[in-house]
Amino acid sequence: MKGFKFMRRMSKLQDGHPAESEANVQQSHNFDHDSKHFQQEKGTRRFRRAWILGSVGLVLLATVLVGAEKKYVAANTVTYYQVLVKGEEVGRLTDQTQLNQLYEKKQREYQEKYPNSTMVLQTEGITIEEQKAYKPEVDSEATLTKLDGMLKAYAVGVQLMVDGKAVGIVKDQETANAVLEGVKNHYVPQAEVATTASKLTRTAASSSSAAKAKAPEQVESVEISEDISIVPIKADPNKVLDVEAAVQTLTEGKEAPLLYTVQEGDTISGIAKRFEITQKEIYSNNPNVKELTLKIGDTLKLKVPQPDVTVVTVEKVTEQIVTEPEVVVRSSDQLAAGKSKVVRPGQTGLKEMEYRVTKENGTVVQEEWLGQTVIKASLPEVVYRGTKVVGEGTGMFSWPVSGATLTSSFGERWSRAHKGIDMVSSNRNIKASDAGTVIFAGVQNGYGNVVIVDHRNGYQTYYGHLKSISVSTGQRLEQGGKIGVMGSTGRSTGTHLHFEIRKNGTAVNPMKYLQ
Structure with missing residues (x-):
């Protein structure tokens, strides 16, 4: 509008109105000044508006970028599990169940390797902690491999103690009981019973008789003399014994020196047989001893296995003995003095003897005769003699x-x-x-x-x-x-x-x- 007015004034000056033109010129100058100021203010406002709009845009852009970054970081932040051994990191896992699976695997491996033992995996000191991080480095396979080589196991067993001395480790209480029964039975096996019966037969019967001997009718008691205790223990699985090995350990013992006192009826061969050594060994350890000069009370130096336990057995044993016939002597004046004549041969009889035998680790330490029963009476032999x-x-x-x-x-x-x-x-x-x-x-x-x-x-x-x-x-x-x-x-x-x-x-x- 102001521009329109300005154009009209200029038109009038050109048409020959001098005074008015001068005023109009001044007025026009003022108008131009105002117009410029207006234009400057208008530009400033436009700049301000543009700056504000730009700033707002930058803030909006920054906000958008920050939000996008947070979303990206959040999208790439993952949970992992830090594995520690005694507080020191040994690796990382993507899933904590991987550790439990490794435990189960190792437990199976140790149990299969040592089937006669109850194996326990040692996991003390191993901990796992949940962690979160942006793109963490997690190598589960390497961690599990490292742990696999570190995991050890021990056997849970029981220690057999004899008078306070440790003699062997077995799997559990049940196995220990089986071992003690096996040790007892070692000294009353069927093979020994049969051998004993055979010896009795040979001893009792003469070369022409058919006497028979019986195995022990009754094992009255089988006891271990020493104090036996069973103590739970953690053990090396390679040292855990099965029943057979433990019985062998307790019955064989370790070879050690022994001073043996000669008893009535002893011979070098009998002593060697009893202790399962050779006669040569006896003579070697006792150079001054001779078979024919062996005396009751002599002391022999032996080196024999001495079992850790002493099994005392009490058995009732019966044997049949052929009895010789009674000789009936009748006087006869038809025979010269000192002469005799059998007029009726006698016949042998048979009787059964009963004994109670006490043994220590199979060796007789006491023998008691309980009585006898006549099975078949002998027939007397009748002899005539000239003079008594x-x-x-x-x-x-x-x-x-x-x-x-x-x-x-x-x-x-x-x-x-x-x-x-x-x-x-x-x-x-x-x-x-x-x-x-x-x-x-x-x-x-x-x-x-x-x-x-x-x-x-x-x-x-x-x-x-x-x-x-x-x-x-x-x-x-x-x-x-x-x-x-x-x-x-x-x-x-x-x-x-x-x-x-x-x-x-x-x-x-x-x-x-x-x-």
């Missing part, structure tokens, strides 16, 4: 002690050789078992005070370890005549009578003849 002569035996033997109890039987059995039988009684008077003549009355090595009676019919009887002797050499005795008093002289373990019957110089089982 004092000092000549009848062939019928009576017990030399009244009310006797047998404490040790005859023969080589249970790794011992015994030429006679041992007996005890409250009545300690010793009597002649049959009529005869005393051929020795004095002291002999091993026997102590001993009396030997010759019955003039091929038989001799020995009476050993007497406290006192009541006869002298050359004296003739009737059956039942007093010989002496029971004692413990010589190599004796206690008061008892050692009684032998020898036929033609060879020791025979007295139980075949005693009536």
Whole structure:
């Protein structure tokens, strides 16, 4: 509008209005000044508006960019699991279940490797923590491989203790119980029972008889002498024993020196057999010992396995013994003095003997005679003799002690050789078992005070370890005549009578003849 007015003024000046034109010129100058100022203000406002709009745009753009960045970062921030061993990072996993799967895998591997043990994986000190980070470096495979090589396991077992001494580790209480039963059964196996029965048969029967022996009728008790305890333990699985190995360890023991005292009836061969060593080893360790000069009470140096446990077994054993027939002597004036004639041969009988045998680790330490039962009575042999002569035996033997109890039987059995039988009684008077003549009355090595009676019919009887002797050499005795008093002289373990019957110089089982 102002521009329009300005144009009209200029038109008037050109049309010849001087005064008005000057005023109009001034007015026009002022107008131009105002117009310029207006234009400047207008530009400023436009700049301001543009600057504001630009600033707002920059703020909006920055806001958009920051939001986009946050979304990008958020989209690339992931959760991982940091694995620590005793506080030190060993790796990272994408999923914590990977660690549990590794545990299960290693547990199976150790259990398969040691099936006789209960294996426990050692995971103490291993921890896992959840973490979050922008594009973290996570190598689960490398972490699991590293952990796989670090994971160890131990066996949970029980320690067998014998009198406080550790002797072996087994899987658990049930296995330990089975081991102890196995150790007990080791000393009463069927094989040993059969062997014992075979020995009894050979001992009891003569070469022409058919006597039979029985296995133990009853195992009265089987006990371990030592104090046994079972203690839970963490163990190296390579040291955990199965039942068979543990039984072998406890029954075989370790080889160690042993001083053995020679007992009645011992021989070098018998001792070697009992301890499962060679005679050569015995002679090597005892250069001054000779078989023929071995004496009761001698000490032998042995090196033998000594088991950690002592199993005491008490068994009842029966054996059948062939009994010799009684000899019935009848006088005949038709026969010369000292001559005899069998008019009716006798027949052997059969009786059953019962013993209670106590063993320690299979070795007999006590033998008790419980009694006998006659299965078949013998048929007496009838003999005619011209004249009965004092000092000549009848062939019928009576017990030399009244009310006797047998404490040790005859023969080589249970790794011992015994030429006679041992007996005890409250009545300690010793009597002649049959009529005869005393051929020795004095002291002999091993026997102590001993009396030997010759019955003039091929038989001799020995009476050993007497406290006192009541006869002298050359004296003739009737059956039942007093010989002496029971004692413990010589190599004796206690008061008892050692009684032998020898036929033609060879020791025979007295139980075949005693009536």
